[in-house]
Each structure stands twice: as structure tokens, then as C-alpha cells.
Amino acid sequence: MLSQSQFVSLNRINSLPLSSSISVRKIFSDSLDFPHLGINSFPRIKLSSPKMSLNCVVSNEAEIDDLGVEDSELDEFAAVANKLADAAGDVIRKYFRKSFDILDKEDLSPVTIADQLAEESMVKIIQENFPSHAIYGEERGWRCKEETADYVWVLDPIDGTKSFITGKPVFGTLIALLYKGKPILGIIDQPVLRERWTGLSGRRTTLNGQEISTRSCSSLSKAYLYTTSPHLFEGDAEIAFARVRSKVKVPLYGCDCYAYALLASGFVDLVIESGLKPYDFLSLVPVIEGAGGTITDWTGQQFNWKASAGSPATSFNVVAAGDKQVHQQALDALQWQ
Amino acid sequence: MLSQSQFVSLNRINSLPLSSSISVRKIFSDSLDFPHLGINSFPRIKLSSPKMSLNCVVSNEAEIDDLGVEDSELDEFAAVANKLADAAGDVIRKYFRKSFDILDKEDLSPVTIADQLAEESMVKIIQENFPSHAIYGEERGWRCKEETADYVWVLDPIDGTKSFITGKPVFGTLIALLYKGKPILGIIDQPVLRERWTGLSGRRTTLNGQEISTRSCSSLSKAYLYTTSPHLFEGDAEIAFARVRSKVKVPLYGCDCYAYALLASGFVDLVIESGLKPYDFLSLVPVIEGAGGTITDWTGQQFNWKASAGSPATSFNVVAAGDKQVHQQALDALQWQ
16 A cells, blocks of 8 residues: 555545535445446436425526426426437437448538437427427527527537547437526436436436535635547637646546536536537536536626527537536636636 | 538548458447446456457467467466456446545555555455466556566556546556566456456457457548547657647547557547556557557557566557558657657
8 A cells, every 4th residue: 555655645525515415425325337327226217306405505496486487397398308318318329339420510520320310309209299399409400480489499419429439438418498598407418328417497406316416626726627628729718728727636638518417426526618509508507506516608607598590509618617616716717708 | 411512521430341340340230238238238258359360460460379378378367367357346336436535646646545455456366366477556566576577467457547536437447467578468447337358469359258350540631539638748749749639530538548448449540648657558559459450659669668676667658540551640740759
């Protein structure tokens, strides 16, 4: 064993706020094993997430009532959202690590038959269940009978297509439901590992039906940071990111949307990205806020994107943190105007 | 669906050499699903890898006989190596996504109780089965009654400790057996996903018992490249890496040893890293060569590291490719002296 003198410092991770400690330790008291995870251990999907406990302060508390969405409606949306993720997952698993064509879009990002079929499978279910809802999908944009709608499903069938193409199982299916422009439901689904993070306004986020929580982190210097690639930052954004990166404990790469899921679960402290499209981040909002975390743009503002027939897929800079202190320190370092 | 006019170019991946096409397509004809993978579908572990077919040219062909290691001995080593990976996996799964201390070593790299216990579990099995063999482990260095030994087990219990710490399942246990300085056995084991790549001199590499192969790639401009982090390159190495990175189709990050495993399986074309220790790359050699790939230092030379009681853990620059053409083009771009 290493002697004490060989250690420079000692860190205890997973120092959770007291209010969440019991439920999270219970979640993880059994050995986590993916083959069992998908088959035996956690309940596969629950039709509604448990209401948050009185000790847990969640940043989206009470908003769902203010919006005028009934609990029963939210349960119904959650049930259908799970069907969307199931359907997309069935498609994606068929193509993962198979031979298929990779097509380069006009912006040179890759797309595959799996992206296209997964999106179509979700669109079909939405149209069957909620014909008046609008859909904004990465592959085909806006679909609705009207120019605008109160409810908009925003879909990214495979976030992290390059990971998918190279056989690395950290990509995800992203599903968001907006009500009057606000994300009230978000799913991050990893269909190969069979992990599903579900965030619903006013409720605690769950991973495969079990409540989860972000972790405390008092300082950037202790933070584990993820971003997908250093090449996603350009110009001033690259300089701003470098200011944060130089202050964190460990900068890590290559995790796509899975990094935000790990943050919601309390294993990562900070995720910072640039150039994300609405279908890349809207689903993350309920997931992270429902786990006690914070996600905003680089000026600290909530995201403001109006989905409609004419909406361009604007790019956003995103900063997500498990702890408000780290979130603020990241904003201070980014110095973004 | 996207119209033809929206596509800039069309690429077909997984264009495999004819000799390997049948066996690889058969491997992947069933839906790949990790929960099933670990439990039902592929044979979990075979005590020896199948001999290579006459159509498959593997770069380590016939070397095992030249070295004077019998087939039956190699089978015995493989059987024990599997036990090592099983034992390390049992430890690692207990700690994955659990609360534990992270200790910073003198070089500021993190180590955990899982690293330490996993290494000890493997050492114990080696000492029981092969008391005359030497061991060189990442955590505790050289262990042997003598100053040198013909057989040396080189172990990295968790390659990608930062991925492990942050709950991202792409780290791996690396096990190599050297005979007179040459790696004759290599294992890359991902214990959470239950995937095990096994390379044995003179034999085709297997993934969970099934033969695999790297894929063809005629040009750097078509290559998918992985490296763990942009921060692993310093000075001239950073400049050299940038020369290659600017030429590939897609540079990707954050995959640890798993990237080499994906390369051996034919999903990735090129992996380039700097500052790897012997316990990080020796196990990769039989895995990649046995799948038809090439792995050398940046000057194109085979690795030369003498394991002994006094051996420092020298750093090496590594380039691995599935196709010899891409390997050569990478060397040409690196221009490393």
C-alpha cells in the first residue's frame, strides 16, 4: 500500500448534502453491475417519478403548478416519453457496432440510418398520442399542423453520434417536452447500457426509477469537469473556457450528454460546452434541476428559445454544475458578456 | 429523410478485409445488448483463443514458436490471466460509483482503494500459480524473489482512473505477460460492461471469446482518431500530434485504453497517445497485433522496455492503427525523431 508520506492530499468524494445522503447511499449500496442493472435490479421504468421529499430543495419546485400543468397530465407525458425512449432504444441497439452508412450533413456533422429511424419511431408515437403537439427533431426540424403550439417535443435521437459510430457507449437519446417554452420533462437515455435519467418539473430526478442527487462541491479547485471536445470552443469561447479549465481539479473529455447524466447522479461537478443546439440541452434542464443542480447559459441566465416553425436551431453556451457555489465560480471565471 | 442533395459525402465504415469479413459479420449479426452480453449470448471466457485461420495474416504469426513457449503453456497462462481479470473485476465492480477516498500520488495522478485492492487480488493469484514469475504493477512496482525473470506480469488494475472515479465505464484493467521482454499475452478488460479483449501471440484476438479484426482504412483523411486528452501532449509532442490531428476525419477524446479495444474490434482507425507507461501499453500489443493492427512508438519501432527490479516506468509515445497504410501516414505526419 502507498504510505501516507506518498500522498499529496486526500479527497473524499461524494460528500452529499445531509438531506439527500440517505436516499443516495441506499441507491448505491448494492453492487452496480450493468448486466444486472438492465435485467434484475432497479425497477425498469416507473410511470411517474416520486414527489420530492420535504428535505430536498429542488430548483424547479412548485413551478409545475404555476404553469397550469396537472400532475396527472405530467404522468401521462412521462409515460409516453418512456415509450419514445424505448422505441428509439430498440432502433439504436440494432445498429450499434454494426455496419452502416455514415452520411455527412451540410455542416459536416455525421448522421446515420439509426439517427433517422430512431427519430421517426419517436415522432410516430407522439403523433398517435398527442396529435396537437408540435415536434422539433434534430433530423427533420419542426413538425406540426400549426405554426406554434403550447406543447413541443424536442428530440435528439443520438446525441454523440461520433461516439455511437465508433462503438463507444456514452451517447444518448435526448427527449424534452416544452410547455409554453419551458422544459417540463427531460430524458437522457443510454440504450446500450439501459440507463435512463428522467427529470420532471417539481419532482426529483430518477435514474432507472431511483431518485438521485448532485453532490456538494465548494470550490472549482476541487471540481471534476467534463466537456466533449476542446474543438467545440472557438475564439472568445475558447479563451473563456480555458480560464475555467485552468482552475478545476481535473478537466476530462469525451462524454457527450452522458456527462450531464453523471453530474445529476453526483459523480461529476461541472460540465461546460459551447455551440449546443436546443435539442442538445433542453432535456438536460429538468434532469439536472430535479437532481438539485444548476444549468444556465454562460451569463447565468435560463435558456430562452422559442420553438416554432420558423425557429432556427440557435447555438447556446451551457454551464451545468451540481453545486451552486461551483456554478457561480465557473460563471465568474468565464466572464462571459 | 435527408435528400441526396443534403449529403456532402458518403462513407461506408466497416469495410473489412475479405479474409475477416465472414467471422466479424457473424459476431455482430445478433443485436448487441450489454445486459445480454454479460449473461447469455457470447461465451463468457474461453481458456484458449482459437488458432488463426489460414486466411488471416496476423503480425505476430509464428513468433510464439520462435520464442520457445509451448501452446499448452500459453493456454495455461491465458487461463490464469482470465482469473486475474475476474478477480480485479470483482473488486472494481464493488467500488464503481460508490463513495471512496481518492488519494493523490506524488505525480498528482489519482489512485483509489479499488486500484490497490484490484492489484493485490491479481498479485496473489500470480504468486500462487507461478511463484517464479515476476510482477510489475502500477501501484507497487516490481515484485519477485530475483532481480530479473524470464516471465514478467505487467499490471494496471485501472487504466483510466479518472473515468472510473467519475462513473464513466470506459476504463479498463490491463494485464500483460512478457516472455524475455516480449509481450506474449495481453488483456483489456472492462469489468462493468463485462467485455474482455484477449490477445495471445500467434493467435487471433478475441472479444468475449469471439474473433475480431481491425478494419481497412486507406487514408488518414478517412480515419477516426482517439486520444484520451489534449493535455497529455507537451512541447514537441503537442506539435507533432497536431500535425496528425489536422489530417484525420474526426479527432475524438476521452476513451482511455478502451479506444485501443475499439480499434482492435474495427470501430476506430487510429489511436495516438504520449507519456504512456509500460503497464499502460504492453497489454495492448498482443490485442492489436492479433486483430491485424499495428502498434509502435512514434518512430515506428517496436517497444523496448526491460522489466527488472531497477526498471523505471519510462514514458512512451504510442501510435496504433487498424490499417498499415494509416499507421505509416500517421508516422509520416508525426515526423518524430
